[in-house]
Amino acid sequence: MLARARPYGVVILLAFVLGVVPALLAAVNLGYPFRLAQLTMIFIILAASLNLVSGVAGLLSLGHAAFYGVGAYTAALLSARFGTDLVVNLVASAAVAGGIGFLVAIPTIRLVKIFFAVATLSVGEIIILVITNWYDLTRGPMGVRDIPGFVVLGMDLGSPLRSYYVVAVVTLVCIWIVHRLSHTVYGNALRALREDDQAAGAMGLNVGMMKLVIFAISTALAGVAGALLAHSTNFISPDMFRLPESILILTMVVVGGLGSLPGAVLGAIVLIILPELGRDFGQLRMVLVGAVLFLSILLMPKGLIGEVTAFDLLRGKPSR
Numbered sequence: 001m002l003a004r005a006r007p008y009g010v011v012i013l014l015a016f017v018l019g020v021v022p023a024l025l026a027a028v029n030l031g032y033p034f035r036l037a038q039l040t041m042i043f044i045i046l047a048a049s050l051n052l053v054s055g056v057a058g059l060l061s062l063g064h065a066a067f068y069g070v071g072a073y074t075a076a077l078l079s080a081r082f083g084t085d086l087v088v089n090l091v092a093s094a095a096v097a098g099g100i101g102f103l104v105a106i107p108t109i110r111l112v113k114i115f116f117a118v119a120t121l122s123v124g125e126i127i128i129l130v131i132t133n134w135y136d137l138t139r140g141p142m143g144v145r146d147i148p149g150f151v152v153l154g155m156d157l158g159s160p161l162r163s164y165y166v167v168a169v170v171t172l173v174c175i176w177i178v179h180r181l182s183h184t185v186y187g188n189a190l191r192a193l194r195e196d197d198q199a200a201g202a203m204g205l206n207v208g209m210m211k212l213v214i215f216a217i218s219t220a221l222a223g224v225a226g227a228l229l230a231h232s233t234n235f236i237s238p239d240m241f242r243l244p245e246s247i248l249i250l251t252m253v254v255v256g257g258l259g260s261l262p263g264a265v266l267g268a269i270v271l272i273i274l275p276e277l278g279r280d281f282g283q284l285r286m287v288l289v290g291a292v293l294f295l296s297i298l299l300m301p302k303g304l305i306g307e308v309t310a311f312d313l314l315r316g317k318p319s320r
Helices: 007-028 031-056 064-082 086-108 114-133 160-182 185-195 197-202 207-233 243-256 261-277 284-299 307-315
Strands: none
Touching: 007 160, 031 064, 031 160, 031 185, 031 207, 031 243, 031 261, 064 086, 064 114, 064 207, 064 243, 086 114, 086 207, 114 243, 160 185, 160 207, 160 261, 185 197, 185 207, 197 207, 243 261, 243 284
């Protein structure tokens, strides 16, 4: 069984995310760094959840952003129309996105490799088309405006610092869930499916059900990220959840290292922060980002933190 991460590493991470970062941002006394930090953490959830299904289980999904959108619209509509609490919205977003993911996976899960990827791409586009054209519910291309901020048990947590803490706590919980799923016997079983699902089935694993469950969990976590986005930005529209967003999330996973949770986290941070650092270059910044991505994939095909390296870090051993 894989060794657990050392406790002091978790303590350092918690101290950094919940203490050092907000202190530094508060010292700047600007709202934008807080919003950027929240967006980064939201994409960390998305990258970690996609890595769970595409990196660990080996199911390439090209429609992850659509489930992200389902979660966002679920939270937005519930809070805007019924004034529901953040906790209720998070649970509802996870349930709706995960439920749709489970239903989508039933007819598509037996498809292999590129065929499954094309199926998820098609389903993702269908979901966005439904959101765009169901005007009475979603307001179509106009999007949903004036979404309430973070409210928990009647307490308004909409200030930049409080919002940061809310997103940080939810992000850490999601990372913990992904870590527990991918670094246990269950995670080893998922890797067996990735390497050879027929051999895994011959060993007694319920291949179909495992794929269904892990895809549903992945989409449920994407729904949680969508709920956080809706309450963070106070506005959402269908264009925020189309194919380019799915490609961006997948790129984060690939750049960080397929199958590596630390890699997914690092990939999300790099691909959100890097374009912001190049804002002074105008339109050239995306060229610079593209060049960095190309070089990283060319020179580090296993990602910034490959799966083997990540395991070695967790064990406290030098990477091979």
